Amino acid sequence: MPELPEVETTRRGIAPHVQGRRVRAVHVRQGQLRWPVPDALARDLPGQSIESVARRAKYLLLTTLRGTVIIHLGMSGSLRIVPADAPPGPHDHLDIVFDDGRALRLRDPRRFGAVLWTRDAPAAHPRLSALGPEPLDHHAFTGAYLHGRARGRRQSVKSFLMDARTVVGVGNIYANEALFAAGIRPTTPAGRISLARYGRLTAAVRQVLREAIAAGGTTLRDFVASDGQPGYFRQRLQVYDRAGEPCLTCGTVLRSARIGQRSSFFCARCQR
DNA sequence: CAAGACTCCTGTCAGC
DNA sequence: TGCTGACAGGAGTCTT
Numbered sequence: 683m684p685e686l687p688e689v690e691t692t693r694r695g696i697a698p699h700v701q702g703r704r705v706r707a708v709h710v711r712q713g714q715l716r717w718p719v720p721d722a723l724a725r726d727l728p729g730q731s732i733e734s735v736a737r738r739a740k741y742l743l744l745t746t747l748r749g750t751v752i753i754h755l756g757m758s759g760s761l762r763i764v765p766a767d768a769p770p771g772p773h774d775h776l777d778i779v780f781d782d783g784r785a786l787r788l789r790d791p792r793r794f795g796a797v798l799w800t801r802d803a804p805a806a807h808p809r810l811s812a813l814g815p816e817p818l819d820h821h822a823f824t825g826a827y828l829h830g831r832a833r834g835r836r837q838s839v840k841s842f843l844m845d846a847r848t849v850v851g852v853g854n855i856y857a858n859e860a861l862f863a864a865g866i867r868p869t870t871p872a873g874r875i876s877l878a879r880y881g882r883l884t885a886a887v888r889q890v891l892r893e894a895i896a897a898g899g900t901t902l903r904d905f906v907a908s909d910g911q912p913g914y915f916r917q918r919l920q921v922y923d924r925a926g927e928p929c930l931t932c933g934t935v936l937r938s939a940r941i942g943q944r945s946s947f948f949c950a951r952c953q954r
Numbered sequence: 955c956a957a958g959a960c961t962c963c964t965g966t967c968a969g970c
Numbered sequence: 971t972g973c974t975g976a977c978a979g980g981a982g983t984c985t986t
Contacts, residue, residue, distance in 0.1 A: 684979065684980090685979060685980090688979075716962075716980090716981085716982085740980080740981095754980085754981090755979095755980090756962095756963095756979095756980060756981085757963090757978070757979060757980055757981095758963085758964075758965085758978085758979085773964085790963095791963075791964050791965065792962085792963045792964050792965080792978090792980095793962080793963055793964080794962065794963070794980060794981080795980090809982095834956095835956080835957090836956085836957080837956075837957060837958090841957085841958090844980095844981095845981095846980095846981075853979055853980070854978095854979060854980085855979060856979095900979075902978080902979065903965090903966080903978075903979085904965090904979095905979075922979095942957090942958070942959090943958080943959070943960085945977085945978085
């Protein structure tokens, strides 16, 4: 169930096997994902070469000269490179088969993911057009940006940070971790946080995401990279899923709370 | 308008 | 052992 680091890990894993390859066929075994897989995918993609494998927010973009495949992994999706004749498992919904006899295979038990196809510029696609800045873009994602956007908002800073219109890619794990790293209580109204603290928050978000990417992401249950390997950031989590355990900074017992229907974890001493 | 609840789906786990 | 309910890394859509 990927956030930005897991999607980026997936992107880096599949890119060398996919880039420059020509698509031979598209096999859709279960087309009822978040949205129906469009018929145009299997019609237009075969014969095309993959020019690049990019990421915008948590979307993967496989670009060709004729259009772009847009893939979202939802909560439970993963992509693997497999021999095209490998028998699919029960949740292996879609294969993109390449000219080297291998395939990019999407597995997604919960089917919250999506595979879309657009012939226009992907940035203009309705799913991508209203997204906020990339968190690793330090020109766009600044303390001043967050502070200005939060003005007058009573929403909790955690929900504000997880809203893709504010900034993309920060899901539940990394929102919890970044707020801990910045020393900010997740329940604080977004509009009541100073410019200086937002500066610290943007730095914390970038730091946490960079470290998680370097560790290959976080595996809680079923996330695997395209080579089947889990991510190793779990052992570095400071607060996520650690309610009742001691804070690794000060020893205070960590607390949990429900914020916007999402589990939240914090240290009442380190985060104020 | 902003903010919160609800929804999609399957798997897993705690508690009885 | 088996059943039930809560919950899970997302995010679009609906309601208040």
